[in-house]
Amino acid sequence: GAFDEYGGRHVPEPLEEPLERLAAAYDDVATTEAFQTDFRDHLEEFAGRPTPLYYAANLSDRYGADIYLKREDLLHGGAHKINNVLGQALLAERTGRDRLIAETGAGQHGVATAMAGALFDLETEIYMGKKDVERQEMNVFRMRLMGAEVNEVTRGDEGLADAVDAALEDFAENVDDTHYLVGSVVGPDPFPRMVRDFQSVIGEEARDQFLERTGELPDAAVACVGGGSNAIGLFHAFRDDDVDFYGAEGGGEGADSSKHAAPLASGTDDVIHGMKTRVIDDDVDVHSVSAGLDYPGVGPEHAMFRAVGRCEYTGITDDAALAAFRELSETEGIIPALESSHAVARAIQLAEEGDHETILVNLSGRGDKDMETAAAKFDL
Numbered sequence: 001g002a003f004d005e006y007g008g009r010h011v012p013e014p015l016e017e018p019l020e021r022l023a024a025a026y027d028d029v030a031t032t033e034a035f036q037t038d039f040r041d042h043l044e045e046f047a048g049r050p051t052p053l054y055y056a057a058n059l060s061d062r063y064g065a066d067i068y069l070k071r072e073d074l075l076h077g078g079a080h081k082i083n084n085v086l087g088q089a090l091l092a093e094r095t096g097r098d099r100l101i102a103e104t105g106a107g108q109h110g111v112a113t114a115m116a117g118a119l120f121d122l123e124t125e126i127y128m129g130k131k132d133v134e135r136q137e138m139n140v141f142r143m144r145l146m147g148a149e150v151n152e153v154t155r156g157d158e159g160l161a162d163a164v165d166a167a168l169e170d171f172a173e174n175v176d177d178t179h180y181l182v183g184s185v186v187g188p189d190p191f192p193r194m195v196r197d198f199q200s201v202i203g204e205e206a207r208d209q210f211l212e213r214t215g216e217l218p219d220a221a222v223a224c225v226g227g228g229s230n231a232i233g234l235f236h237a238f239r240d241d242d243v244d245f246y247g248a249e250g251g252g253e254g255a256d257s258s259k260h261a262a263p264l265a266s267g268t269d270d271v272i273h274g275m276k277t278r279v280i281d282d283d284v285d286v287h288s289v290s291a292g293l294d295y296p297g298v299g300p301e302h303a304m305f306r307a308v309g310r311c312e313y314t315g316i317t318d319d320a321a322l323a324a325f326r327e328l329s330e331t332e333g334i335i336p337a338l339e340s341s342h343a344v345a346r347a348i349q350l351a352e353e354g355d356h357e358t359i360l361v362n363l364s365g366r367g368d369k370d371m372e373t374a375a376a377k378f379d380l
């Protein structure tokens with residue numbers, strides 16, 4: 001398959017044909033000039049692209065390497081998620097679907113999907129674990145404020161993985177009028193490659209900006225990896241370049257501990273949510289201080305990158321991520337999302353190791369959503 005032994009379409013028979021039709025529709029529609037123009041126009045006028053490539057001079061001086069931040073935190077909605085929901089909502093509209101469904105745990109992707117549903121006037125239903133609904137009240141309110149229905153999922157652990165299962169069931173029953181807007185480069189084919197293609201605008205811009213700015217390519221590219229969409233979105237444009245890739249996973253209490261979300265650093269090959277990929281071991285409880293990385297699996301393209309050695313994956317602990325969260329805030333006046341803080345922590349480690357002169361970091365989101373979590377950790 002597209003990702004060697006990883007990926008595929010490991011789904012119950014009723015989903016086979018709908019996914020084949022979705023893949024065909026994607027290949028037909030998304031490659032047309034009309035679609036690309038519509039997509040780019042919305043990315044510019046609604047989402048606020050292009051995002052700046054910011055040279056973090058203070059952080060660079062502190063660690064003796066040139067660290068550049070790709071500012072996806074400045075997009076509408078505060079994260080890279082908007083790139084994906086615009087692409088998929090346009091695809092849904094052009095293939096005659098008038099209903100969107102999505103999964104969410106932290107609520108970030110649910111809010112982004114509700115934005116697209118409002119913008120394109122599509123009926124929107126977000127599947128969200130009951131436990132997450134209770135702890136993410138403000139995101140639930142934002143979704144409802146934009147006209148989306150929030151469907152409380154009460155199966156399993158009442159978390160993100162259960163929301164994905166519920167959404168896949170809905171999709172199987174309503175393929176004719178419903179598009180399942182998947183929140184990351186996960187799920188059965190075509191979702192991982194479709195989300196990658198929509199997120200690849202990040203790396204395309206960053207590669208042009210970096211060459212324009214420095215005349216060269218970066219020595220290293222760094223991004224956090226939950227499902228892995230912002231990382232793949234950054235890496236894809238550089239895939240044939242001599243640029244080292246570094247994936248910062250949710251190391252929780254340590255990738256060798258029993259509480260983490262780092263299946264690439266420490267996990268096994270397995271099938272989850274319709275894809276063959278890497279999954280944390282059975283004796284590990286999925287955990288990360290950041291909800292966006294709090295997922296037991298990962299995109300299959302990352303599993304392939306790990307297998308072929310194209311990217312090095314590290315579990316960044318909660319404490320290291322929180323330290324980076326604070327350090328970027330104090331050093332550059334930029335409050336990163338807790339998810340993105342994992343990438344900042346990894347970039348700082350690389351700068352200290354001294355093997356890379358220039359380091360490109362995907363600042364995938366802003367930290368406003370994390371104020372309560374951080375305030376409980378730091379007595380300032």
Ligand SMILES: C[C@@H](c1c[nH]c2ccccc12)[C@H](N)C(=O)O
Binds near residue numbers: 107184
């Ligand atoms: C990152 C995003 C998300 C949504 N769906 C996902 C699937 C796999 C991994 C992550 C996600 C987040 N957890 C959310 O609930 O919005």
